[in-house]
Amino acid sequence: MHIKMNGQTIEIFTGAKVKDVLRKYSRAEWMLVRAKKKKVCDRHGNEVGLDGELMGGEELVTSVRGPEESRS
Amino acid sequence: MKRARSFRTAMRLLAVALLTALSLSSATSATTRPSTTTTSSLMAESTREALPTESSATTGLPAPAVPPESRIVIFHINDVHGKIDNFAKVAAILDAERKTGAQVFFFSAGDNFTGDPVVDQYDPPGEPMLEMLARLNLDVTALGNHEFDYGLEAVRRLAARFPIISANIQAPPGTLPGLKPWIALKAKDGTKLVVFSLIQIEPGNGLPSTHPDKLGDLRFSEPLSKALELKKLRAEGQVLIGLTHIGHEQDLILAGAMPEIDVIIGGHSHTRVDPAKIVNGVLVTQAGSDNLFLGRIDLFLKNGRVVEKTGRLVDLSQVKDEDPAVKAMLAKYHTNPALARVLIEAPFELTGKNALGCLFTDAMRAAHNLDIAFQNNGGIRINRLPKSITLKDVYTLDPFGNETVEIAMTAAEIRGLVKASFEKRKEIDLQVSGMTYLVRADAAKQVKSVQLNNLDGSPLAEDKTFKVGLSSYVATTYDFAHKDPGRSTRTLTVDDLIQYLKSAVDLGIYRDARRAFSEIESEPYRN
Numbered sequence: 001m002h003i004k005m006n007g008q009t010i011e012i013f014t015g016a017k018v019k020d021v022l023r024k025y026s027r028a029e030w031m032l033v034r035a036k037k038k039k040v041c042d043r044h045g046n047e048v049g050l051d052g053e054l055m056g057g058e059e060l061v062t063s064v065r066g067p068e069e070s071r072s
Numbered sequence: 073m074k075r076a077r078s079f080r081t082a083m084r085l086l087a088v089a090l091l092t093a094l095s096l097s098s099a100t101s102a103t104t105r106p107s108t109t110t111t112s113s114l115m116a117e118s119t120r121e122a123l124p125t126e127s128s129a130t131t132g133l134p135a136p137a138v139p140p141e142s143r144i145v146i147f148h149i150n151d152v153h154g155k156i157d158n159f160a161k162v163a164a165i166l167d168a169e170r171k172t173g174a175q176v177f178f179f180s181a182g183d184n185f186t187g188d189p190v191v192d193q194y195d196p197p198g199e200p201m202l203e204m205l206a207r208l209n210l211d212v213t214a215l216g217n218h219e220f221d222y223g224l225e226a227v228r229r230l231a232a233r234f235p236i237i238s239a240n241i242q243a244p245p246g247t248l249p250g251l252k253p254w255i256a257l258k259a260k261d262g263t264k265l266v267v268f269s270l271i272q273i274e275p276g277n278g279l280p281s282t283h284p285d286k287l288g289d290l291r292f293s294e295p296l297s298k299a300l301e302l303k304k305l306r307a308e309g310q311v312l313i314g315l316t317h318i319g320h321e322q323d324l325i326l327a328g329a330m331p332e333i334d335v336i337i338g339g340h341s342h343t344r345v346d347p348a349k350i351v352n353g354v355l356v357t358q359a360g361s362d363n364l365f366l367g368r369i370d371l372f373l374k375n376g377r378v379v380e381k382t383g384r385l386v387d388l389s390q391v392k393d394e395d396p397a398v399k400a401m402l403a404k405y406h407t408n409p410a411l412a413r414v415l416i417e418a419p420f421e422l423t424g425k426n427a428l429g430c431l432f433t434d435a436m437r438a439a440h441n442l443d444i445a446f447q448n449n450g451g452i453r454i455n456r457l458p459k460s461i462t463l464k465d466v467y468t469l470d471p472f473g474n475e476t477v478e479i480a481m482t483a484a485e486i487r488g489l490v491k492a493s494f495e496k497r498k499e500i501d502l503q504v505s506g507m508t509y510l511v512r513a514d515a516a517k518q519v520k521s522v523q524l525n526n527l528d529g530s531p532l533a534e535d536k537t538f539k540v541g542l543s544s545y546v547a548t549t550y551d552f553a554h555k556d557p558g559r560s561t562r563t564l565t566v567d568d569l570i571q572y573l574k575s576a577v578d579l580g581i582y583r584d585a586r587r588a589f590s591e592i593e594s595e596p597y598r599n
Contacts, residue, residue, distance in 0.1 A: 001557070013477050013547060014274070015281055015560030018342070023548040042320065042343060049342030049361040051153070051187070051473075053217075053272070053281060055319060 001056030019050035021060065029062050039065045138310060138376035142263045145169060146369040148179045150317070150339030151361035152201070153187030153218065156402060158363040158388040159204045163395035165366060165386065166208055175259040178208055179267070181339030181358070182216025182317035185226065189467050193410045197222040200405040202233050207398060210234050212255055214269040215241065216317040216339055217280035224248065224288050237269040237315065240298040242291040254302065256309055263373060264309035268302050270295035270326075272318045272340050276559075283562045299326055306332040310376040313337065320345065320358055327354035334378045335369060348383025357383040364388055411464045415570065418579040422457040425449045428469065429503020430585040431457075432565070435572030436476050436541045437505040440561050444486065444506035445476075445541035447565070448493065448550075452503070461573060470566040477547040479558035481540045483532045487522045489552040494519050496550070500588045507532055508587040515594040527587075 003010050005025040012024055018040055023030045032038040039047050043059040147166055170176050184205065185191070185198045194200050205213070212235045219227055224247065230236060231250035239253035254268035271280050273292045280292065295318050306312050311334050316323055319341035327336055331353045338345075338358040344365060348357035359367035365385040372380035422428055429452055436445035454469050481489075490509050493501040498517040510523040524532035532538075543565050547558060 011557050013479070013544075013558035013560055014276060015475075015477075015562060016544075016548075020544055020548045023545070027549060042341070044320075044324075044349075046320065046346075046358075047344040047360070049151070049344075051151075051361060052342030053319065053340050055272075055275065055321070058321060 001054070003054055003056065004059040006061055014056075016054060017050070018048050018052040018054065018060065021054065022050070022062070033062065037065060038062045039069070137262065139261045139263065139373075140375055142259065142261050142310075142371075142373040143175065144177070144259055144263060144265070144311065144371040144373070145174050146177045146179060146313075146335070146337070146367075146371070148181060148315075148337045148357075148359055148367040148369065149363065150181035150214075150337070150359055150367075151183040151216070151342050152180070152363045153183055153361065154185060154191030154198075154201060155188055155363040156191060156200055156204050156405065158366075159208065160394035160396075160398040160402060161388050161391040162363070162366055163208055163398040164393040165391065167395065168393070175261065175263070177211045177257060177259075177265065179313075179315055179337055180205065180210060180213040181315050181337050182214035182269075182271070183218040183339055184213060184216070184230070186218040186221040187362070187473075189411060189463065190405055190408050192222075193463055194405070194408055195410050196226070196229065198226050198229070200401075200408075202230060203401065204398070206233055207401070211257055212237060212267055212315065214238065214315045214317045214339065215251075215271055217272055217282045220280065220282045220286045223286050224290075237267065238271045239268050239302060240270050240273070240293045240295045242293070244289050247288060247290065254305060263311065263376070265311045265313060266305050266309035267313045267315050268299075268305060270299055270314065270316045270318050272322070281560075281562060296322065296326060296329065299330060303330060303332050310373055311335070311371060311378055316340075319343075320356075323356050323358070324351055327351040327356050330354070334371070335381065335383075337367065337369070344385065345383075346385040350381075355381045355383055357385075359385055411467075412462050414460045414462055415466065415573045416461050416576065416579065418457065418459045418461060420580075420583060421459055422579065422582050424455060425452055425503065426586040426588070427582045427584070428452050428455070428457065430505065430587060431572075431579070431582050432470070432569060433503050433505030433541075434577075435568045436543075436565060438572055438575075439563060439568035440476060440478060440541055441539070442478065442506065442541040443538040444481075444504065446489070446502045446504050446546055447543050448546050449497075449501050449503065451543055451545055451565075463570065466569050466573065467566060470569060472545065474543040474545045474565050476541050476561045476563055476565050476568055477544050477558050478561055479540050479542060479547065479554055480537050480556040481554055482537055483524055483534045485552065485554045486524060486532070486538065486540065489546075489550060489554075490522045490524075491519045492550050492552045493546075494522075494590065500590050502546070502588060504587050506538075509589070511588075511590040513590065513592050515592065517592065520593075 001014050003021045005021055010021050010024050041047050041061050184201050191200050215236055215238045235255050237252050237255050243251050257265045314333050314336040317339040320338055320343040323336045323338040333354045336356045342361035343358045344360040345357045348355050359365045367385055369383040371378055432447045433445040494511045508525045512521045513519050
């Protein structure tokens with residue numbers, strides 16, 4: 001299936017979760033999200049969990065987590 | 073293929089219905105929705121007049137007339153995935169609200185199970201979650217795809233404790249007693265909430281995202297098409313709620329197609345929707361995942377019609393109050409004796425990444441009938457398994473929650489994976505089952521050749537495609553070419569290991585086991 005991450009199309013196995021797409025997109029981004037410095041959001045700006053399930057066709061973005069945002 | 077065609081057809085039908093619904097929505101605003109309370113055979117089938125454990129919001133008394141004004145509070149969770157720790161806080165919040173005399177309901181949008189060994193490995197599986205939800209007086213739960221991970225018996229145990237609903241599951245008689253497409257819940261003042269549910273299915277196989285073997289003879293239909301058949305439920309109560317497990321994107325499409333719905337409480341995509349959104353007049357929300365947030369919806373009705381609705385999430389990390397009795401229950405679960413249970417006695421301690429890697433990848437290969445399986449050394453977190461191997465040891469060996477991914481690969485593609493792994497770590501990194509390999513590299517650890525052999529030493533066929541299993545970590549972080557994108561087996565590698573060890577395998581074969589070798593030019597012997 002195909003998922004867009006920060007505008008880049010990622011081809012990935014069927015049944016992949018948000019964390020799988022993020023790891024395939026960029027190990028550096030993965031580490032930042034794991035460290036709670038960044039978060040992953042859907043195309044509407046809602047934060048999604050790393051184990052969030054995907055159908056294909058979703059658009060995700062990473063963004064810097066604000067100081068008041070403790071975690072997802 | 074046939075299922076995929078059916079799915080596309082269903083989506084085309086849905087698109088037509090969506091456009092029709094949207095064209096009508098301007099004339100069907102929230103203020104003009106019907107508010108009748110007719111009785112029908114459907115209602116007789118599903119109305120839940122009184123709960124076995126009655127919540128503060130429900131009553132067995134005859135329904136009074138629709139009150140002129142009514143306030144309803146709905147708390148909701150989704151995708152808790154066995155994370156029970158914050159339930160002491162949830163209990164405190166629910167109990168405090170109930171004590172005010174408010175009409176309080178508590179819903180789960182599915183995936184209560186799977187994700188924490190304390191709950192997953194309990195005997196019987198999932199029991200701590202069921203006891204917690206019972207303590208919290210859960211009114212109804214959607215069935216999520218992970219409700220099926222423990223098998224149908226666990227779903228039946230769930231159904232024995234709580235109403236379970238899903239409109240797009242067709243269960244043969246006796247398979248899932250208690251499963252209803254929808255349910256009617258009555259508040260103390262007689263206000264009737266009609267709640268239906270939908271479960272996600274995959275476009276490829278038309279099944280929810282769990283291992284297909286867990287689904288028995290259940291049949292599933294496309295959720296959004298099914299939802300359009302439920303518009304008639306609008307007439308069955310004063311509040312129509314979709315308690316869905318189809319993901320937030322699908323919830324938005326559902327809201328666009330069905331303005332008859334007052335509220336959609338979603339799950340599956342682990343989306344934190346805060347505040348809740350109003351889409352086509354429908355309030356749409358979802359409370360993240362892992363019991364980190366508790367959703368709260370406030371409804372205000374006048375003359376049997378919702379005139380005001382809001383939804384927010386409570387960040388449980390900011391909540392201080394905890395119910396002491398629930399906290400004591402949590403402490404009991406965390407001493408789960410199942411984790412200390414011995415799975416198998418080995419003839420000796422299994423030591424070293426090579427032996428443990430052979431065991432690990434053999435388990436992946438056996439669980440999914442694969443030709444070959446790979447796992448990276450970094451995913452094998454200990455160097456020794458004791459002779460008496462417990463569940464806790466296995467979770468210590470593989471704590472990451474990665475799944476086994478199946479990919480069809482040629483020998484050339486496998487060679488590319490091995491080469492990439494060696495050049496990444498400058499040493500043997502991938503453990504393997506179903507074959508052996510030898511990497512020859514120069515003094516700078518640049519790979520010169522990769523020799524792939526069958527277990528009998530003969531060369532791996534170059535013209536064949538193999539069913540290869542990789543941990544999802546390897547599948548996503550290693551840079552190698554492969555034509556087939558692959559598919560998740562919907563099984564954690566740790567569960568493959570547990571299943572393998574429970575099968576009373578002869579662990580004697582892992583003494584000095586090794587299948588991955590290298591020769592470095594400057595070194596006189598193999599490392």
